[in-house]
Amino acid sequence: MADPSFEEIAAALYAGSPEAFVASRKDRASEVDDAELASRILALRKPSIAAWVVNVFAQERAGQLGEALRLAAELREAQDELDAPALAKLGRERRALTRRLAETAAELAGSRGERVTPATREAVERSISAAFFDSLAASAVASGRLLWALEPTASTADIRDAVAGDVASLEPAPQRPPDELQERRARREAERRLAVAEKDQATAERELAKQDVELQALRDRAAELxxxxxxxxxxxxxxxxxxxxxxxxxxxVQERRATAAERVGAAEEAVELARKALDAL
Structure with missing residues (x-):
């Protein structure tokens, strides 16, 4: 069985207990026969707590991190072909995934008895975010040999300085066959068109519901009228x-009134004659 490489030894030390790092480094150096390798091991710097959290996550959850980094690589390749709304949606999804991975890393560190402060967790999230934006940063994070947290704006030199050992020797993320990439692009375009169609359908359905309400109100008013x-x-x-x-x-009634009027006339004449007769006495 081949002896472990310097990178393998460094990765094992960087995933161990931070409190025991110095002692573990000394013990590991004493176990190797190669004086130069032992000297390199003794020269290893103790990682920051944020870097240690990322290293533990990279080694304990290598599959989960690797899948996320492969997805990030595909998104970087596809971003030139996407429109602004699609890029905004992918950006939100990327940020959400970054937060979830950082939370998982913090929980993993907590299970080892390490207290992860909000500042440390933010540094972990920035390191994972850097891995999403830059392929070299992705290799650095996946190595499990970070010395300190990465920034999304880190340069190539910054990334290499933040890793113990040779980051360039890491295996690149496997590329998907061109036909599969083309199929994924076609699927994304179909999904985009479906989303637009569903949005138009929802708008039309809301308008139809509005018109139904107005029509029913008019029918009720017509029935009332x-x-x-x-x-x-x-x-x-x-x-x-x-x-x-x-x-x-x-x-x-007019005829009865006429009769009554005649009677009134006759009565008036009788009264006049009676009055004259009275006056003559």
Whole structure:
């Protein structure tokens, strides 16, 4: 069995207990026969707590981190082909994924008895974010040999300085076959078109519901007015019937009035004759 490389030894030390790092480094150096290798091991710097959290996560959850970094590589390749809304959506998803990975890393560190402060967790999140934006930073994070946290704006020199050992020797993320990439692009475009169509459908359905409400309100008002019209028509019919009765009874009443008027005239003449007779006495 081949002896472990310097990078393998460094990765093991950087995932061990931070409190025991100095003692572990000394013990590990004493175990190797190569004086130069032992000297390099003794020269290893103790990682920051944020770097240690990332290193533990990279080694304990290598599969989860690797899948996230492969997705990030595909997004970097595809971003030139996407429109602004799609890029904004991917940006939100990337930030959410970064937070979830940082939370998982902090929980993993907590399970080892290490207290992770909010500042440390933010540094862990920035390191993972740097890995999403830069392929070299992704290799550095995946190495499990960070000395300190990375920044998303870190230069190539900054990234190399932040890693113990040779970061360039790390295996690059496997590339998907061109036909599969093309298929994924076509699927993303189909998903984008579906999202646009679904959005248009939702807008049309909201407008239809609005028009249904307005139409029902008009139908209710029409029914109310029709009922009112029936009531008015019935009232008008009653008025017409009453008017007909009045017109029918009017000649008879007029005739009785004429008779009564004649009687009044005759009575007036009788009163006048009686008054004259009285005056003559």
């Amino acid at each position: 029709a009922e009112k019209a029936e009531e008015l028509e019935a009232e008008l019919a009653r008025i017409h019937a009453a008017a007909s009765h009045v017109e029918r009874d009017m000649p008879e």
